């Protein structure tokens with residue numbers, strides 16, 4: 198309660214809450230596409246963007262968004278064109294991003310230490326301007342990932358069927374990657390670039406231990422993400438630990454709890470599941486007559 | 487004048503894949519209510535043909551028209567129901583049977599609009615016609631392979647299409663449910679829905695077939711009625727036959743060794 202008296206703490210909690218909400222929302226689609234590590238790859242590309250900001254004197258958050266969005270688009274286009282499989286395209290950018298990031302930061306007169314606040318987050322230094330950008334980007338990500346849920350679900354579930362349904366599959370795929378890039382850069386100040394991918398994937402992994410439906414997985418993952426982010430900020434300030442790792446470890450704790458719970462739930466469901474799905478077919482006679 | 491156009495018109499179609507022509511100079515017309523089956527060994531180009539016919543693959547020469555419109559300009563995707571050849575209906579995140587079948591309504595839904603009554607009714611009808619209504623709330627990943635195949639069939643039926651393209655829809659589906667599918671497809675054909683079926687084992691579907699197209703190495707080696715095809719087959723082989731009228735419906739018919747000769751080596 199007393200912590201909330203501080204302005205920086207209010208901003209930190211707000212930024213964490215929005216990250217906890219948006220990262221699993223977009224992460225659910227990435228996991229569905231089996232591209233769970235895309236967030237990680239984009240995080241490394243965003244590092245180049247941060248360095249570019251430092252080098253040119255622009256706001257690092259802005260240059261990171263631009264570079265991450267461009268990189269995410271190229272990864273997706275490479276994948277769609279069949280030039281490289283998703284994971285190989287990712288690896289190329291993964292290494293290129295971190296190398297260019299460190300190189301450019303050096304050129305800008307900074308050191309690896311300058312990058313640390315972006316790699317691991319720096320919640321206490323979130324400014325009003327940072328927070329405003331975070332709010333706007335989060336609103337964008339949530340509007341698209343929830344508003345276009347039926348379309349994005351279909352595209353991530355079965356690309357070929359989505360195309361025969363007339364969906365602009367390439368546009369939607371690039372949109373998902375761009376949203377992931379926006380989410381990653383959004384999380385730069387909270388959990389940091391290195392750990393944001395965890396917040397995109399771990400709550401989803403925890404949620405799907407307990408769910409059977411896509412919608413339920415999406416909703417539960419977002420709830421778990423918010424819970425981990427907000428309580429992580431709280432705990433980290435109380436015990437004077439770094440917020441990013443605390444948030445991620447709490448999310449992982451959620452997975453550790455959810456996994457056996459899900460097994461127990463499934464075994465209970467198994468008891469009540471119909472054993473013979475042919476039961477109402479027996480009175481249908483053969484159509485040959 | 488467009489109403490005279492065949493539902494699917496394929497003319498002199500050549501489709502390249504990985505640097506060589508996998509489908510070569512294929513012609514195929516399917517009219518409303520017609521039930522056409524595409525047969526051929528593994529790798530003979532059946533999936534490639536239907537994927538080019540639905541616009542999933544580009545072609546280098548020839549032409550594909552859907553309902554009279556060149557496939558590149560075609561926009562009425564709600565008139566097409568497609569069952570891809572796929573071992574599983576699952577993805578990286580759990581999804582219920584109903585959620586997947588509901589994706590079959592996307593071509594009829596507008597952006598940012600909730601499901602309408604007609605959408606829900608079509609999904610329910612599709613679930614019932616593959617006998618999965620009582621499993622609608624279950625995760626597809628927890629269904630058997632044959633049950634997942636029926637989910638993919640239901641998704642195509644939920645679209646309420648005028649052309650159904652089914653790529654080996656009965657792989658792994660038990661005889662009882664193949665018979666159910668035969669009744670459902672017969673009802674669709676009677677209503678004027680054109681059906682293109684790729685299959686190795688026709689089973690109970692054999693008696694519905696109006697026309698057989700046989701592919702071998704990407705070329706059409708036979709196009710005609712099942713009777714003519716059976717005669718042609720009997721002429722050159724003594725093998726058990728996929729369209730054998732004596733076994734249609736009674737038990738699953740397995741492709742004889744004669745068909746495997748079409749396989750690419």
Ligand SMILES: Nc1ncnc2c1ncn2[C@@H]1O[C@H](COP(=O)(O)OP(=O)(O)OP(=O)(O)O)[C@@H](O)[C@H]1O
Nearest residue numbers: 503504508526527528529530531532533534535750
């Ligand atoms: N992505 C691809 N790249 C290159 N060649 C391909 C590709 N997909 C398929 N082929 C080739 O095209 C040929 C036809 O494949 P297709 O999938 O159309 O066969 P099919 O008749 O459907 O076989 P099956 O009965 O096994 O489903 C095969 O020889 C295959 O090797």
Ligand SMILES: [Mg+2]
Nearest residue numbers: 532533534571
């Ligand atoms: Mg095939």
